[in-house]
Amino acid sequence: MQHAKFSRRAFLKASKALAIGAVFAEPLKAAVSSAVTPALIEAARKEGKVAFYTALELPTAERFAKVFEAKYSGIAVRVERSGAERIFQRIGQEQASRIFAVDVVCSTDPAHFIDWKRHGWVAPYVPEDVARHLPSEYVDPDGMHATVCAWLEVIGYNANLVAREIAPKSYADLLDPKWRGKLVKGHPSYSGAILTATFLLVRELGWSYFEKLGQQRIMQVQSAADPPKKIQLGERAVMVDGNDYSLELLKNQSQPVDIVYPTEGSPLVTVHNGVFRNAPNPNAARLFQSFMFSAEAQLLAQTEEIKARYSRIFGV
Numbered sequence: 001m002q003h004a005k006f007s008r009r010a011f012l013k014a015s016k017a018l019a020i021g022a023v024f025a026e027p028l029k030a031a032v033s034s035a036v037t038p039a040l041i042e043a044a045r046k047e048g049k050v051a052f053y054t055a056l057e058l059p060t061a062e063r064f065a066k067v068f069e070a071k072y073s074g075i076a077v078r079v080e081r082s083g084a085e086r087i088f089q090r091i092g093q094e095q096a097s098r099i100f101a102v103d104v105v106c107s108t109d110p111a112h113f114i115d116w117k118r119h120g121w122v123a124p125y126v127p128e129d130v131a132r133h134l135p136s137e138y139v140d141p142d143g144m145h146a147t148v149c150a151w152l153e154v155i156g157y158n159a160n161l162v163a164r165e166i167a168p169k170s171y172a173d174l175l176d177p178k179w180r181g182k183l184v185k186g187h188p189s190y191s192g193a194i195l196t197a198t199f200l201l202v203r204e205l206g207w208s209y210f211e212k213l214g215q216q217r218i219m220q221v222q223s224a225a226d227p228p229k230k231i232q233l234g235e236r237a238v239m240v241d242g243n244d245y246s247l248e249l250l251k252n253q254s255q256p257v258d259i260v261y262p263t264e265g266s267p268l269v270t271v272h273n274g275v276f277r278n279a280p281n282p283n284a285a286r287l288f289q290s291f292m293f294s295a296e297a298q299l300l301a302q303t304e305e306i307k308a309r310y311s312r313i314f315g316v
Contacts, residue, residue, distance in 0.1 A: 035128040036290050043283035045074045050284035052077055053091065054106040055084035055192055056271070057225045057246075061106075067300060068291050075284055083223055084108040084192025088115075095121060100278040103285035104292075106148065108224070108271050109192025113145045116274070123277040127290035134293070138270075145274030148292055153197040153267045154244045155260035156228060161237040170263040171205060174240055175212050184219040184227045184236035193224040197241050197267040204264065213240070224269075232257050243269075 034040075044050075054061045058081045065077035082090070084107045094101055107113065116122045117140070124143040131139075138147040155174070157167050161182075168174050174183065186194035201209065219236050221227060227239035228246035232255050244266070250257045273292050279285040291297055 034125060034286065034290070036287060040283055040287055041072060044072065044281070044287040047281040047284045048074060049076045049078060050281050050288045051080060051101055051103045051279075052106070052288065053080045053082075053087050053102045053104070055082065055087055055108045056106055057081075057223075063300060064292065064297060067297065068288060071291070071296070072287065075287070077288065083187075083190035084112065085188070085190055085195060088112045088192075091116070091121075095119070100276075100280055102276050103279040103281050104273065104275055104288050106271060106273045106292075107192055108269055109195055110270055110272050112192070113140070113272050113274055116276075117142070117144050121277055122274045123279070123282075125275045125286050125289055127293045129290070129293045129295070140274075145272045146293065147270045148273040150268060150270045151193075152244045152261070153193060153224065153241050153269055154247070155262050156231055156239045156242055156247045156257055157260065158231045158234055158237050158256055159258050160256040161234060164258070167258070167260060168238060168262075169260060171201065171209070172264070174216070174238070175209075179216060179238055181217040182237040183216050183240050184221060184230040184238070185240040186224045186227055186242060187220055187222050190222040191224045193243065193269040194241055196269050200267045228257065 052061065052065065056064075058079070061079045061081050065079050068077055069075065080087075080102075087105065087107060088109065091102060091105065093099075105112075105116075113122065122144040126139065126143040126146070130146050134146060140146065155168055155171070168176070168179065173179075188195040188198040198210075218240065219230065221230060224241065224243050225246050227236075227242035228250060230236045231239050232250050244259055244261075247257050247259045251259075273289060275282075275285045275289050
């Protein structure tokens with residue numbers, strides 16, 4: 001099979017077009033930004049809780065929850081964490097049954113918000129920090145949701161089991177028979193990040209690529225955060241896909257893992273946050289949405305997930 005060669009710039013541009021362009025095709029036009037006011041905080045405290053459905057890793061989501069609870073005492077955050085595709089299924093079932101349980105949702109599959117918006121399930125709410133600091137292409141034109149963070153899906157390997165000089169450099173390299181029984185991969189029916197990456201790879205490399213990859217006796221796991229853990233533990237030598245920031249965090253802990261940004265390019269995953277229209281705790285939902293885009297929360301995310309990655313790549 002001949003594998004087409006794509007520059008990283010071209011592949012990331014294609015990834016961004018899928019993940020963002022279809023959703024944010026128009027400039028912000030209809031929504032008005034909303035500031036956090038004493039009245040909003042008081043109303044949120046009266047509600048006393050907020051339900052946060054999220055595809056972020058549980059430790060990450062719980063860090064956000066704890067900082068929010070410390071900042072706004074009297075408001076408890078209930079974190080409901082699962083894969084983005086499972087969250088999408090759950091919300092669909094709840095809405096169909098008129099069970100209104102979700103306040104704020106965070107999904108690693110931007111297509112979900114297209115569907116939820118069409119159904120009229122998400123509410124227009126633009127936090128002040130979003131309106132002031134986030135480029136309009138990262139905000140829904142009607143203010144229904146916005147991009148809260150992003151990362152790349154990459155190849156990785158256990159440095160104790162694989163020497164750097166023989167490590168795979170591309171997706172094509174993963175088809176080499178020497179990796180049979182040594183690979184681990186996330187599942188697109190569970191993870192929005194993996195679904196996005198799978199869609200892009202099918203588009204660029206063809207479905208036949210996955211048919212051949214399927215002959216490699218792969219360990220199949222669920223979340224995009226699972227493959228990094230499997231190679232860290234040495235249960236598999238190489239991961240087909242997974243979050244780059246997970247590997248960066250492990251590297252900073254002196255774990256024997258390394259990252260490969262494949263020669264074909266690395267799929268970009270954008271993560272979106274929005275408030276549901278029939279949220280049971282609408283004021284707490286808006287307060288939490290504002291918090292997620294605040295400098296405090298973004299610096300927390302940067303410290304825990306992004307700063308390590310970019311400091312190594314860009315030297316900042």
